[in-house]
Amino acid sequence: MKAKHLLAAAALAVLFGGQARAEDATLDLVGPIADYKIYVSENLQKLVSDTQAFTDAVKAGDVEKAKSLFAPTRMSYEAIEPIAELFGDLDASIDSRADDYEAAEKDPAFPGFHRLEYGLWEQNSTEGLAPIADKLMADVNELNGLITNLTLPPEKVVGGAAALMEEVAATKISGEEDRYSHTDLWDFKANFDGSQKIFELVRPLIEQKEGDFVKKVADNFATVDTTLAKYKDGEGYQLYDKLSEEDRKVLATAVNTLAEDLSTLRAKLGLS
Amino acid sequence: MSRHPAPKQPVDNTRRRLLLGAGAAAGSVLVPGAAQAEAAAARHHVTDAPTGDASFADRWPFYGEHQQGVTTPRPASGMIASFDVLAQTPGDLEALFRGLTERLVFLTQGWTPPELDPKLPPPDSGILGPVVAPDNLTATVSLGSSLFDDRDWLKPLKPKKLQRMTKFPNDALDAGICHGDLVLQFCANRPDTTIHALRDVLKSMPDKLLLRWKQEGTVPVIPPNPDGRVESARNLLGFRDGSANPDSGDSIVWVGEAHDEPAWAVGGTYQAVRIVRNFVERWDRTPLGEQERIMGRRKPSGAPFNGHTEFDEPDYTKDPDGKVTAHDAHIRLANPRTAESRKNLILRRPFNYSNGVTKSGQLEQGLLFICYQADLEAGFITVQRRLNGEPLEEYLKPIGGGYFYVPPGALSPGDYVGRTLIEAAREGKASPT
Numbered sequence: 001m002k003a004k005h006l007l008a009a010a011a012l013a014v015l016f017g018g019q020a021r022a023e024d025a026t027l028d029l030v031g032p033i034a035d036y037k038i039y040v041s042e043n044l045q046k047l048v049s050d051t052q053a054f055t056d057a058v059k060a061g062d063v064e065k066a067k068s069l070f071a072p073t074r075m076s077y078e079a080i081e082p083i084a085e086l087f088g089d090l091d092a093s094i095d096s097r098a099d100d101y102e103a104a105e106k107d108p109a110f111p112g113f114h115r116l117e118y119g120l121w122e123q124n125s126t127e128g129l130a131p132i133a134d135k136l137m138a139d140v141n142e143l144n145g146l147i148t149n150l151t152l153p154p155e156k157v158v159g160g161a162a163a164l165m166e167e168v169a170a171t172k173i174s175g176e177e178d179r180y181s182h183t184d185l186w187d188f189k190a191n192f193d194g195s196q197k198i199f200e201l202v203r204p205l206i207e208q209k210e211g212d213f214v215k216k217v218a219d220n221f222a223t224v225d226t227t228l229a230k231y232k233d234g235e236g237y238q239l240y241d242k243l244s245e246e247d248r249k250v251l252a253t254a255v256n257t258l259a260e261d262l263s264t265l266r267a268k269l270g271l272s
Numbered sequence: 273m274s275r276h277p278a279p280k281q282p283v284d285n286t287r288r289r290l291l292l293g294a295g296a297a298a299g300s301v302l303v304p305g306a307a308q309a310e311a312a313a314a315r316h317h318v319t320d321a322p323t324g325d326a327s328f329a330d331r332w333p334f335y336g337e338h339q340q341g342v343t344t345p346r347p348a349s350g351m352i353a354s355f356d357v358l359a360q361t362p363g364d365l366e367a368l369f370r371g372l373t374e375r376l377v378f379l380t381q382g383w384t385p386p387e388l389d390p391k392l393p394p395p396d397s398g399i400l401g402p403v404v405a406p407d408n409l410t411a412t413v414s415l416g417s418s419l420f421d422d423r424d425w426l427k428p429l430k431p432k433k434l435q436r437m438t439k440f441p442n443d444a445l446d447a448g449i450c451h452g453d454l455v456l457q458f459c460a461n462r463p464d465t466t467i468h469a470l471r472d473v474l475k476s477m478p479d480k481l482l483l484r485w486k487q488e489g490t491v492p493v494i495p496p497n498p499d500g501r502v503e504s505a506r507n508l509l510g511f512r513d514g515s516a517n518p519d520s521g522d523s524i525v526w527v528g529e530a531h532d533e534p535a536w537a538v539g540g541t542y543q544a545v546r547i548v549r550n551f552v553e554r555w556d557r558t559p560l561g562e563q564e565r566i567m568g569r570r571k572p573s574g575a576p577f578n579g580h581t582e583f584d585e586p587d588y589t590k591d592p593d594g595k596v597t598a599h600d601a602h603i604r605l606a607n608p609r610t611a612e613s614r615k616n617l618i619l620r621r622p623f624n625y626s627n628g629v630t631k632s633g634q635l636e637q638g639l640l641f642i643c644y645q646a647d648l649e650a651g652f653i654t655v656q657r658r659l660n661g662e663p664l665e666e667y668l669k670p671i672g673g674g675y676f677y678v679p680p681g682a683l684s685p686g687d688y689v690g691r692t693l694i695e696a697a698r699e700g701k702a703s704p705t
Binding site: 088089092097099100101102103104109162166169170171172173174176252256259260263266267272 | 439441443444445446447450551553554557558559561562630631632633634661665
């Protein structure tokens with residue numbers, strides 16, 4: 001397989017000169033993609049064990065324990081969301097919001113993390129949540145199996161850096177993701193980390209040629225880190241409503257700029 | 273106001289009139305005539321009304337076998353307004369239909385509101401001036417499933433395929449902008465004309481109709497090509513929309529005797545409305561090559577990958593493996609162009625909408641999708657099912673709309689839209705009211 005690629009790249013180099021760089025870049029990505037696969041696997045393992053503890057607490061009727069496990073459990077999902085989203089049905093089942101259903105929270109079809117969040121925070125109860133918890137656990141296990149057997153498409157991995165920022169920009173920066181628990185800053189942190197991980201893995205491939213770009217992106221990630229660090233609270237983060245208007249604007253600007261800049265990352269790596 | 277008084281006689285060649293109407297607005301901007309240039313030199317204020325001469329000449333007949341606004345060429349502005357109907361008896365519903373028809377005739381044919389005692393509120397909002405010119409206005413009445421479901425005497429008359437719109441997997445329906453007992457589609461050259469029409473109806477029938485939601489939209493006005501051919505307008509994703517629209521032939525759009533529908537419904541059509549938000553910031557950050565792969569067309573020309581213009585037909589028989597046009601490209605899923613898929617053709621008549629900013633600070637804009645078909649199941653619902661899971665979904669979120677039935681047209685003065693339904697209801701009742 002690899003030899004074939006090399007051959008093709010060599011042939012292209014002869015035929016098209018400059019265009020062959022795209023092929024070279026694809027080959028260069030083999031290492032970063034393999035490393036990313038490990039990152040995904042680690043997050044998946046953590047997601048499975050955390051979801052087990054979280055859903056166990058829900059089923060045991062332990063509202064306080066379940067509440068304390070909700071936000072940290074979500075982080076390993078949010079970090080690898082672009083890969084999880086390759087399985088759209090499961091993503092909808094695990095992480096959709098009340099807005100996705102016409103009858104909102106009252107809709108019997110409303111599933112997953114946010115349905116449990118609604119019960120725990122808005123109703124301060126685990127009543128009726130056991131089947132939803134079981135389904136979430138089953139979905140997470142299924143996702144784990146599917147992703148473990150998946151060959152990660154390079155354009156999806158590299159595109160994932162931007163996709164994570166798009167998610168934050170379109171539907172998270174407003175604090176509407178975790179609207180009952182207001183633990184949005186945990187999600188932000190995981191989304192940024194997931195995006196930054198991809199960027200850092202491919203960074204050596206473009207550092208030389210794209211120094212200004214690399215610096216600008218790295219600076220924006222640093223701005224996000226510094227801003228979020230202000231809200232660190234123990235192992236996690238303060239509630240979204242503690243986020244100052246000024247810092248919200250700083251984060252929103254960083255997200256938009258990262259989304260713009262990272263949208264060119266695929267092209268810079270020769271991916272279509 | 274106009275230096276070229278519009279002819280007072282309606283022009284009845286519909287096609288020619290459309291070209292005049294659509295061309296007039298674009299022409300006045302793009303190729304100013306000598307007279308306009310003189311006028312501009314003489315007097316120019318930034319708040320001057322934009323000049324154009326669409327007026328009484330731009331008028332569509334209201335009466336006919338079918339309602340207007342379905343196969344009528346689409347002008348630049350459109351609006352869907354959805355209402356709750358208060359009528360509970362055939363008599364009340366007839367009064368609504370008659371009153372509504374009367375207003376829609378005035379509005380689409382043009383009229384001069386009377387001068388009243390200034391101590392009274394004016395009879396007309398006045399936003400189009402003292403003389404209300406039709407400005408190409410069409411008004412199309414349609415009926416929702418709930419109108420029938422909530423009235424025992426209407427239940428047996430519900431069109432067979434009419435149903436409450438339910439969620440497709442990628443939908444995030446907002447109950448506040450879904451469904452309705454009765455819908456009005458207004459289309460005109462200018463948005464002010466559709467707003468005027470809505471305000472007239474609201475003012476005229478407050479005891480009969482309660483506004484639920486509305487959505488306005490526009491399409492860009494473009495001049496025809498030198499050869500007279502008009503290209504399809506672009507949507508807010510920057511792609512031409514409507515290239516493969518079928519000719520508005522009878523069999524696709526209008527319910528006839530052969531369709532398994534109640535007799536009163538013959539001459540009508542099903543209307544599907546969808547408010548489809550576009551994530552335009554994200555789309556604008558997507559590589560051009562991917563945008564084109566997702567759509568299945570070239571962005572600048574609108575041509576399929578095996579053609580040169582948007583009117584060239586994609587040939588999938590030569591591309592069974594999806595190497596030219598991916599199997600999950602939007603146009604290939606929507607219309608696979610097989611003998612079998614011909615019965616799923618729909619007549620699209622969409623408008624672009626732009627509503628402001630979301631909570632997250634992104635643009636709230638997209639497509640006010642409207643389509644017509646003689647069979648809702650074989651048409652929109654089947655097409656949308658094929659599109660479920662398409663790559664374009666990442667950039668779309670359907671948030672509102674509904675399914676409605678457009679009853680046949682009012683035939684002549686004295687007739688009214690909805691008559692065949694009222695008559696059928698009366699026939700079905702032992703003691704009509």
